[in-house]
Amino acid sequence: MLDKAELGRRVKLERLAKSMTLKQVADASHMSPTHISEIERGRTSPTVGALLRIAHALGKPATYFVEEEELPSVSVVRRHERARRGVAESGQSVADLDFLTTGIPAGRLRVVELRDFVVGPVEGTLHEGEEIILVTRGRMRVTVGETAYELEEGDCVQFKASLPHSFEKMGDGDPRALWITASDGLLSP
Numbered sequence: 697m698l699d700k701a702e703l704g705r706r707v708k709l710e711r712l713a714k715s716m717t718l719k720q721v722a723d724a725s726h727m728s729p730t731h732i733s734e735i736e737r738g739r740t741s742p743t744v745g746a747l748l749r750i751a752h753a754l755g756k757p758a759t760y761f762v763e764e765e766e767l768p769s770v771s772v773v774r775r776h777e778r779a780r781r782g783v784a785e786s787g788q789s790v791a792d793l794d795f796l797t798t799g800i801p802a803g804r805l806r807v808v809e810l811r812d813f814v815v816g817p818v819e820g821t822l823h824e825g826e827e828i829i830l831v832t833r834g835r836m837r838v839t840v841g842e843t844a845y846e847l848e849e850g851d852c853v854q855f856k857a858s859l860p861h862s863f864e865k866m867g868d869g870d871p872r873a874l875w876i877t878a879s880d881g882l883l884s885p
Contacts, residue, residue, distance in 0.1 A: 698762050701738030706761045708736040710754045724753035771798045791818050796874075808875045813865035820861040825879030828854045829863060834871030838863045 711721055718736075722729040726749060734740045735750070742750060744758075751758040779795040794809040804825070809832075810818070817839070820827065829838055830852040838845045839862050840855045846866060847853060855861060857879060865871045 698764060699738070700735075700741040703741065703761055704736045704738040707732075707750060707754070710756060710760075711736070714754060716754070721750065721753050725749035769800060771800050773798055793875075804878050806877045806879075808877070810863070810873045810875050811870070813871060817862035817864040820857070820863070822860065823857050823879050825857045825877065826854060827857045827861065827878075828852060828874075828876040830874045830876070832872045832874060834869040835866040836863055836871050836873055837866050 711718070718729040718732050721727075722732050725732070725746070727746060731740075731746070732750065735742050735746075747758050747761060751761060773796060779798075781793045781795070782791070791810055791814065792812040794811065796807040796809055797805065799806070810829075817837075829836070829847070831847045831849050833849055835849075836847050838847055838853050839860075840853070841859050841861075845853050857877065863873070
């Protein structure tokens with residue numbers, strides 16, 4: 697859990713990056729400069745309402761100040777730095793995932809490459825948000841709800857991630873796809 701000293705440090709760094717004074721942030725957030733200073737020095741924790749007002753004054757989402765891992769504003773992932781994870785169904789490996797993005801503060805997008813499918817469908821996790829699957833090689837079957845969509849290279853499907861969904865390879869080839877997820881609860885490497 698993020699402590700109040702780190703939260704305060706992030707508020708102060710953002711205020712300084714925007715070349716704002718304590719008074720300017722206080723005026724914009726309808727708070728006192730003393731209270732903002734106490735938060736920045738880690739002497740007090742802001743209420744949720746106060747954090748929302750400070751974040752608005754600084755032009756940032758509130759989550760930017762409370763995320764566990766401090767993320768960069770720009771994320772670059774080199775091919776050799778990608779996190780990789782296998783997906784198993786019933787104890788058997790069915791596909792591999794290459795995480796092409798690591799995330800940015802308050803980011804909601806994750807891009808993963810699906811590859812090395814074995815047999816059987818990969819069941820998607822239900823969550824709020826959306827998913828997009830773009831087939832970049834071969835053929836795949838993407839099932840959303842009760843409907844199956846047969847996709848070939850270049851085809852794309854977008855759907856609400858709260859619907860039951862799965863994907864599997866079609867034919868003998870080795871399909872690949874970009875899997876883009878927009879959500880507050882993201883799949884992590």
